[in-house]
Amino acid sequence: MTAVTHSLYMAVRHMRNLARQPLYIMFTLVQPVIWLVLFGQLFKNIVRLPGFGAPSYVDFLTPGVVVMTVLFGAGWSGMGIIHDLDLGVMDRFLVSPVSRVALIAGRLVQLGVVAVIQSVLIVVLGLIMGARFPGGILGVVVLIVCAVLLSLPVGALSCAIALLARKEETVIGASNFILLPLTFLSSVFMAESLMPAWMQTVVRFNPVQWAADAGRMALSAHPDWGSVLARAVLLAALSVVSAWLATRAFRAYQRSV
Amino acid sequence: MAHAEALNSFESGVARPRQSAPPAIEVRDLVKTYRGGVRALDGLSFSVHAGTIFGLVGPNGAGKSTTVKILTTLSRADSGIAKVASLDVMQEPARVRLAIGCVGQKSGIDSASTGRENLTLQGRVYGLRGKELREGVAGLLERFGLAQAGDRVTRTYSGGMQRKLDVAMGLIHRPQVLFLDEPTTGLDPEARADMWREITRLANEEGITILLTTHYLEEADRLAQRLAVVDRGRVVAEGTPEDLKRGLRGDTIHMELAQSEDAERSRGVLSGLAELREIAGEGRQLHARADRGAETVPQALAALESAGIKVASITVSRPSLDDVYLRHAGRAFREADEAGAERKTT
Ligand SMILES: Nc1ncnc2c1ncn2[C@@H]1O[C@H](COP(=O)(O)OP(=O)(O)OP(=O)(O)O)[C@@H](O)[C@H]1O
Ligand SMILES: [Mg+2]
Numbered sequence: 170m171t172a173v174t175h176s177l178y179m180a181v182r183h184m185r186n187l188a189r190q191p192l193y194i195m196f197t198l199v200q201p202v203i204w205l206v207l208f209g210q211l212f213k214n215i216v217r218l219p220g221f222g223a224p225s226y227v228d229f230l231t232p233g234v235v236v237m238t239v240l241f242g243a244g245w246s247g248m249g250i251i252h253d254l255d256l257g258v259m260d261r262f263l264v265s266p267v268s269r270v271a272l273i274a275g276r277l278v279q280l281g282v283v284a285v286i287q288s289v290l291i292v293v294l295g296l297i298m299g300a301r302f303p304g305g306i307l308g309v310v311v312l313i314v315c316a317v318l319l320s321l322p323v324g325a326l327s328c329a330i331a332l333l334a335r336k337e338e339t340v341i342g343a344s345n346f347i348l349l350p351l352t353f354l355s356s357v358f359m360a361e362s363l364m365p366a367w368m369q370t371v372v373r374f375n376p377v378q379w380a381a382d383a384g385r386m387a388l389s390a391h392p393d394w395g396s397v398l399a400r401a402v403l404l405a406a407l408s409v410v411s412a413w414l415a416t417r418a419f420r421a422y423q424r425s426v
Numbered sequence: 427m428a429h430a431e432a433l434n435s436f437e438s439g440v441a442r443p444r445q446s447a448p449p450a451i452e453v454r455d456l457v458k459t460y461r462g463g464v465r466a467l468d469g470l471s472f473s474v475h476a477g478t479i480f481g482l483v484g485p486n487g488a489g490k491s492t493t494v495k496i497l498t499t500l501s502r503a504d505s506g507i508a509k510v511a512s513l514d515v516m517q518e519p520a521r522v523r524l525a526i527g528c529v530g531q532k533s534g535i536d537s538a539s540t541g542r543e544n545l546t547l548q549g550r551v552y553g554l555r556g557k558e559l560r561e562g563v564a565g566l567l568e569r570f571g572l573a574q575a576g577d578r579v580t581r582t583y584s585g586g587m588q589r590k591l592d593v594a595m596g597l598i599h600r601p602q603v604l605f606l607d608e609p610t611t612g613l614d615p616e617a618r619a620d621m622w623r624e625i626t627r628l629a630n631e632e633g634i635t636i637l638l639t640t641h642y643l644e645e646a647d648r649l650a651q652r653l654a655v656v657d658r659g660r661v662v663a664e665g666t667p668e669d670l671k672r673g674l675r676g677d678t679i680h681m682e683l684a685q686s687e688d689a690e691r692s693r694g695v696l697s698g699l700a701e702l703r704e705i706a707g708e709g710r711q712l713h714a715r716a717d718r719g720a721e722t723v724p725q726a727l728a729a730l731e732s733a734g735i736k737v738a739s740i741t742v743s744r745p746s747l748d749d750v751y752l753r754h755a756g757r758a759f760r761e762a763d764e765a766g767a768e769r770k771t772t
Contacts, residue, residue, distance in 0.1 A: 178550050186538040189579070253536075261534030261595070264498040266523045267551045425461065426501050 172268040179267075179275020183249065184282065197283065201238040201291045205230065208358060209298060221360045228302070231295030232312050232384040233357035238291060239284040239316040240352065240377060243323035244344030246276050247331030254335055254422075263423065273328050273415045280324045281317045288313045303390035311397060312384035318401055319380035321408035323348070325415040332418035351377045356385070379403050448512050449473040450603050450635035451480070451497065456506035458492055458659075466492040467503065468659035474637060474652070476602075479629045481650030482639040483747070486766030489659040490639035491531050494607045497637070498528040511602050524552070527596030531607040531639075533588050534595065537581040541572050541591050544580060545598055552599035566594040570624070586617030593624065603635045604628065610645060618645075625649055641763065643747035655751055657762065662754035667747060674745040674753060676703075677719030679726065681712040684736035695733045699725060710738070719743075 187194065209227055216226045223229040253259040262272060292302075292309055302308055331340050352358075354371055355378040361369055372378045383400035386392050451474040458467040466489045474480040482490050495501035497510055499519040508515045511525040535544055545563040554562060567576040570590040580588060589609060596604055606625070610618045626649060628634045640646050646653045647667045654664040663670055679702070683692060686709050696705050696714060701722045705714040716722040719742035730737055751762075 175551065178547055182536065182539065182543070182547055185543070186536070189538060256537060257530050257532035257534040258536050260500055260530050260532070261528070261548075262551070264500050264523060264526070264528045265548070265551050266520065266553075423500060424502070426495060 171266075172270045172274070175268045175271030176274035176278060179271050180278035180282075183276060183279040187279065187283070197242065197287065198290060201234055201287055202294060204234045204237065205291060205294055205298065208234070212358060215359070218363060220362050222362060223360065225299065225301075227295055227298045227300040229360070229385075230358070231292060231300045231302075232388055233381055234295075235288045235291050235312060235316050236319060236355075236377060236381045236384060237352055237357050238287050239320045240323060240348055240380075241344075242283060242287070243280055243320035244327050244348045245340075246280055246324040247327035247329075247340040247344070248337060249276060250328050250331035251335065251337050251340060254331070259422075260426070263419070269416045269419050270412070272419070273325055273412055276328060277321050277324050277412070280320050284317050284320050285313055288316055302388040304388040304392060308388040308392065311387035311392075315380045315383045315387070315397075315401060315404065318404035318408060319376060322376065322404070322411035325408065325411035329411070329415040329418040332415070332422045335422070348377075351375055354378070356381050376404060376407055447476055449509075450476040450478075450511060451637055452507070452509040453493070453497070454507040456493065456496065456503045456508060458489075458496065458501070458503050466659055467496075467506075470506070470656070470659060470661055472654045472661055472664055474635060476635050477629065477633045478651045479625065479636045479638060479649050481646030481653035482637065482656055483641075483643055483646045483653055483751075484639075484656035485641065485762035486764075487658075488656040488762075488766065490656060491607055492659075493656075494528070494530070494605050494637070494639060498526055498605055499523055524599075525602045527599070527601035527604045529589075529592045529596045529604070529606045529609060531611075533592050535580050535583075535588055535591055538579060540577050540579055541567060541583070542576045544591060545595055548595045549598045554599065562598055566597060570594045571620075584617075586613050586620070589613060589617070589621065590624075593621070597628075601634065603637070606636060606638045608639055608641065611641065622649060643751065647747050653747075655747075655754055657751075657754070663750055670747065670750045671745040674715070674749050676715050676717040676745075678743050678745060678749055679714050679716055679719050679723065679740065680743065681707075681714075681726070681740045682738045683710045683712065684738045686710045688735045691733065692730055692735050695729050695735065696726060699729060701725065715749075 209230055212230070213226050215221060216223055216229070250259070259272075304311075327340060327344060330343050334340065354368065355375050356372070357377065361372060364372065379400040383397045386397050453473065454471045456467045456470040457465070459465045470489065470493060472480075482493060484490050492501065496503045497508055497515055499515050499522050502516060510522050513522045513525065515522050539547070542563055545566060546559060549559045549562055564573075567573045570593065572587060572591060572594070575583060575587060580591060583591065593606070593609065596606075609625070610621050613621065622645070625636060625638065629636050638646070638649060650667065652664070652666050653670070654661045655670070656662070663673070665673075683689060689707070689709065689712070692712065693705055696702050696712070699722070701716050702714040703716070705712065707713050723740055723742060727737060727740065
């Protein structure tokens, strides 16, 4: 119970601090617009490839950009931990009765809220650019839920890395090193059916793919809800494991101070 | 366990003289080695009576912050015993956290939030709610002269204001024991005087036990009823400031020579005087100790004059904590401080 209330207090702090950075908010909102427009133009003709399986590339790309945007936002969440460590805020909380879980979960709540706002914006923009989603509102909601479910484990692991490494460079490096390949090893930009055989195998174990796949299925005319649910459950399980790891990382941090 | 608790409640329930109450802080043989082999604490021991201010004094790298981190449950000792409010910090960290307030050496303020927001969140974490919380926050802002600035983002605060807010945050839940790790480092003289007044008030009027660390021997002398001089992870001297100074027999005589070339020779001359001990110094500065400083000055001057050495100035002082440190650590405080700072940065 305290873990929940403490998480909310922390989330409020993070949201409030975020709201005080209008420039940063602008970047986080403009960035996905750029992806959508840029990749939309760049890969426009890709749908003509036989076997791509989508009528227009914006239809295909919009859920991909939702997943990618949320993914990279989550990868950065460890930066906030570094900031708190540098300020001494983290040490202050660690000698108070605050729940350790809340110190991670508060960030994840904030991440989720930002993810929802970004996703809605991207979907609206996609619609303006001519995308059509037969899955309707329900499909969009499921897509967003999947994107948020992806952001949780990524955000938690980013926090864990931050607690262990305590350096901004490491968090940035690790997040680029891991998240870029995961993005390209998924169907964010490219239909799975057109990937080389070995990649199609690898892709099955990629959480980014679980989210992109589930989201796209939900947006289709006749979703296979069983597969969607299976992927969502995998993401949720991964979230729990990652959050547990992140709270364990506090012990490692405290052993080093 | 249950037995020990019963004993505690028994003791606090009966009015007893302070001496027999359990110490608010008890540290025995603490050892802490950091990865990389730095032995930060090497058998540290001391104890603090409830309701008093205790000073932990030492140069850079002495182990002051390490001690505070262990006592406040942030870090763990390799071995030894550490108790705060009769609770073992390693066995019962959660209960210890409720009993203590902590102001770390590094400020713990969220610079993107206002003073009021910082305090409010801190209070919530300790379970304060509603009116009690609002009034507690307003009261602390008022008391620390931050009422005007309370709704400003703390990034805009001066160093002194930030430090005050730090202390206010350590007090929001009315802790029994307050840890202050170098509360006045980096403050201007005025802000330091403010802080001293507030610290004294907390101990005198609210009965809070305070453990204070400082680089400034003078600060410990002013504030602390008892203090421990720490050097290289050990307590090298402990007692009231007066005890420690009394332990040094006599006065210190400081001399400034007119020419530094005379330094070597004047040491030779002075060591011929039976009244002078512990002759030391560098450059034109010389120090020595004497049982009756004022009476020894004319003799010293005469001896130097007859050797043809000119003295620019000479003063006699009662022993200070600087002298205490020199005596127990075998090196001057400033030297040790610089050596410690160097070790830290490399
Ligand atoms: N996290 C750490 N990892 C490794 N070594 C450490 C760590 N923290 C402190 N040390 C080392 O332990 C020793 C004691 O450090 P500590 O911070 O306790 O000293 P201090 O008395 O507080 O000094 P200062 O007055 O400079 O704050 C120093 O040699 C320091 O370099
Ligand atoms: Mg220190």
